[in-house]
Amino acid sequence: MFAILKQRNYGLLFSGRIVTNIGDSIYFIAAMWLVYDLSGSAFYSGLAGFLTQIPNVLQFLIGPLVDRWPIRATLLWTQALQAVLILIIPIAAWMDFLSVTLVLVIMPILTSIDAFAYPTETKALPLVLKKEELPAGNALFSLAYQGVDLIFNAIAGVMIAIFGATLLFIIDSLTFCIAFLLFSFLRIPHQKAQTETSSSARTALHSYFTDLKEGLSILFSTIMAATLMGAVLCNVAIGAAMAVMPAFADHRQGAAVYGLYLAAMSCGALIGALLATSFSKLPIGKATIFTVLLGSASWAVAAFVPWTWLSILLFGLSWVPIGCINVTFATLIQTLLPASLIGRVTSASASFSTIAMPIGSLAGGYAATLMPVTWVFCAAGIGVSLLSITWLLHPKLRSLGPVASLSPETLGFKDYSQQETS
Numbered sequence: 001m002f003a004i005l006k007q008r009n010y011g012l013l014f015s016g017r018i019v020t021n022i023g024d025s026i027y028f029i030a031a032m033w034l035v036y037d038l039s040g041s042a043f044y045s046g047l048a049g050f051l052t053q054i055p056n057v058l059q060f061l062i063g064p065l066v067d068r069w070p071i072r073a074t075l076l077w078t079q080a081l082q083a084v085l086i087l088i089i090p091i092a093a094w095m096d097f098l099s100v101t102l103v104l105v106i107m108p109i110l111t112s113i114d115a116f117a118y119p120t121e122t123k124a125l126p127l128v129l130k131k132e133e134l135p136a137g138n139a140l141f142s143l144a145y146q147g148v149d150l151i152f153n154a155i156a157g158v159m160i161a162i163f164g165a166t167l168l169f170i171i172d173s174l175t176f177c178i179a180f181l182l183f184s185f186l187r188i189p190h191q192k193a194q195t196e197t198s199s200s201a202r203t204a205l206h207s208y209f210t211d212l213k214e215g216l217s218i219l220f221s222t223i224m225a226a227t228l229m230g231a232v233l234c235n236v237a238i239g240a241a242m243a244v245m246p247a248f249a250d251h252r253q254g255a256a257v258y259g260l261y262l263a264a265m266s267c268g269a270l271i272g273a274l275l276a277t278s279f280s281k282l283p284i285g286k287a288t289i290f291t292v293l294l295g296s297a298s299w300a301v302a303a304f305v306p307w308t309w310l311s312i313l314l315f316g317l318s319w320v321p322i323g324c325i326n327v328t329f330a331t332l333i334q335t336l337l338p339a340s341l342i343g344r345v346t347s348a349s350a351s352f353s354t355i356a357m358p359i360g361s362l363a364g365g366y367a368a369t370l371m372p373v374t375w376v377f378c379a380a381g382i383g384v385s386l387l388s389i390t391w392l393l394h395p396k397l398r399s400l401g402p403v404a405s406l407s408p409e410t411l412g413f414k415d416y417s418q419q420e421t422s
Contacts, residue, residue: 004129004133004136004137004140005140007128007129008187009124009128009186009187009188010125010128010129010137012182012183012185012186013121013124013125013128013183013186014140014141014144015182016075016079016179016182016183017121017141017144018144018148019175019178019179019182020079020117020175020176020179021144021148021152022148022152022175023082023086023172023173023175023176023179024114025148025152025156025266026152026156026168026171026172026175027086027110027168027169027172028262029152029156029157029160029168029258029259029262030156030160030165030166030168030169030172031048031052031089031103031106031107031165032045032048032049032242032245032246033157033160033165033246033255033258034089034103034165034166035047035048035100035103035104035246036246036247036250037165038098038099038100038103039100041369042243042244042246042247042364042365042368042369042373043365043366043368043369044100044104044365045243045244045245045246045247045365046240046243046244046361046362046363046364046365046366046368047104047361047362047365048103048104048107048243048361049239049242049243049357049358049360049361049362049364049365050239050243050358050359050361050362050365051104051107051108051358052107052108052111052361053111053239053354053357053358053361054108054111054358055108055111055112055114055115058115062115062116062119065116066116066119066120066123067123069120070188071120071123071124071127071186071188072183072184072186072187072188074116074117074120075117075120075121075183075186076180076183076184078113078114078116078117078120079117079176079177079179079180079183080176080180081113082110082113082114082173082176083173083174083176083177083180084173085106085109085110085113086106086110086169086172086173086176087169087170087173088102088106089102089103089106089166089169090166090167090169090170093166098166121141122330124188125137125138125141127188128188134331135276135277135280135327135331138276138327138330138331139273139274139276139277139327142269142270142273142276142323142326142327142330143270143273143274148266151263155259156168156259157255157256157257157258157259157260157262157263158255158256158259160255160256160259161254161255161256226390226394226396226397227329227391227397229390230386230387230388230389230390230391230397231354231387232355232356233356233383233386233387233390234383234384234386234387235354235355235356235357235360236356236357236359236360236363236383236386237360237379237380237381237382237383237384237386238357238360238380238384239356239357239358239359239360239361239363239364240360240361240363240364240367240376240379240380240383241360241364241377241380241381242357242361242364243360243361243362243364243365243368244364244365244367244368244373244376244377244380245258245261245262245377246258247368247373248261248303248373248374248376248377249261251373251374252308252311253308257308257312260312261312261315264312264313264315264316264319265315265316265319266319267316267319268315268316268317268318268319268320268322268323269319269320269322269323269326270323271320271323272319272320272321272322272323272324272325272326272327273323273324273326273327274323275320275323275324276323276324276327276328276331279324279325279328280328280331280402280403280404281402281403281404282402283399283400283401283402284328284400284401284402284403284406285391285397285398285399285400285401286398287324288321288325288387288388288391288397289388289391289392289398290388291320291321291324292321292322292325292384292385292387292388292391293385293388294321295317295318295319295320295321295322295384296318296381296382296383296384296385296388297381297385298314298315298317298318298381299314299315299318299380299381299382299384300378300381300382301314301381302314302315302318302377302381303374303375303377303378303381304374304378318381318384328403331403360380364376364380367379
C-alpha cells in the first residue's frame with residue numbers, strides 16, 4: 001500500500017491532503033467551540049453546523065467546474081483563499097469586534113471554498129495512479145483524513161482549553177500556506193480537455209448545464225440513488241450529533257473532552273478505512289446492514305454510560321463501518337466510471353448525501369433546548385440505523401456481493417463506463 005507514496009505526484013497530493021486536513025481539523029474544533037463559547041447555547045452550535053453544511057449540499061453545482069478546471073490551479077486557489085480568510089477571526093479578536101455573527105458568516109464561506117478541493121483531489125487520483133493502485137490510494141487518503149483528525153482533534157481541544165480558540169486560527173492559516181506550497185510542485189499528467197467550441201458565455205453556460213445534468217443523471221438513474229436515500233437519513237442523525245457535541249462534551253468535562261470525542265470519531269473511521277480492503281471481500285449488502293446496526297447500538301449506549309473514557313471508546317467504534325463504506329464506494333466510482341465524469345458524480349453524490357445534515361444540525365440544536373442533550377445525542381445514534389434499514393428493505397442493495405464481483409452493469413454504470421468525453 002505505502003509503495004505508491006514514492007510516486008511524485010501522489011506523494012505531493014497525499015502530503016498536501018495531510019496538511020490541509022490538519023487545518024480543517026483545527027478549524028472545525030476551534031470554530032464550533034468558539035460559537036458555543038461566545039453564545040453559551042447549543043442552538044447556535046446547531047446554526048453553525050447548518051450554515052457550514054449548506055455549501056456541501058450545493059456541491060453538485062461545482063462538479064462540472066471541477067471536471068473542467070485545471071487540477072493544480074484549483075488546489076492552489078482554494079488553499080490561498082482559505083489562508084487569507086481564516087485570519088479575519090483572530091484579527092477581529094485582536095481589534096475587539098469578534099462576535100458570533102462574524103464567525104457564522106466566515107464559516108460557510110470557508111466551507112464553500114473547501115468544497116472545490118476534495119472533489120478535485122478525488123478526480124486527480126485516476127490520473128496519477130494505475131487502476132489497480134486506486135484502492136490503496138483511496139485507503140491512504142482516508143488514512144490521511146481520519147488519522148490527522150484523530151491526532152489534531154484531540155490536540156485542538158487541549159489547546160483551546162489552555163490558550164483559547166483564536167490562536168488556532170493563526171495556526172490554521174499557516175497550514176493552508178504549506179499546502180499551497182506542496183500543491184505548487186504538482187505535475188498532473190495530461191487530462192482530456194473539455195474545451196468549448198465557442199468562447200461565448202452562452203455556449204459555456206449551456207455546456208455547464210449539460211455536464212450538470214449528466215452528473216445528476218448518473219446519480220439518480222443508477223443504484224446510487226438507493227444508497228443516497230440511506231445516506232440522507234443517516235446524515236440527519238449525524239448533523240444533529242455534531243450540533244450538540246460541544247454541549248454534550250461540556251456536560252461531561254469541557255473542551256478537551258470535545259476534542260477527544262471527535263478524535264474517537266476519526267479513529268473509528270480510520271480503522272474502518274484500513275479494514276476496507278477486507279470489508280470489500282465480504283458481501284457488501286449484508287456486511288453494511290449488520291455493521292451499521294452494531295455501530296448504531298454502540299453510539300446509543302455511549303450517550304449514557306457513566307464513564308467518559310468508555311463513552312468515547314463506544315462512540316469511536318460506531319464510526320468503523322462508516323469508514324469502511326466510504327472508502328469502498330469511492331473506489332467503486334473511480335473504478336467503474338471514466339475520469340472525465342468522476343468530478344461531477346463525486347460532488348453530486350456528496351451534495352445529496354449531506355442534504356439533510358444542515359436540517360439535522362438545526363433540529364439537534366433546537367431539540368437540545370427542549371430536552372437533555374444526552375437524549376439528543378442518543379437519538380442521533382439510533383438514527384444512524386436508518387442507513388442499515390434502508391439497505392435491508394432494498395433488494396438490490398441487500399444482495400450486493402463482494403466488490404470484485406461487481407461490474408458497471410451491477411450498479412447501472414454500463415453506458416457511462418464506456419463513455420469518453422471529448
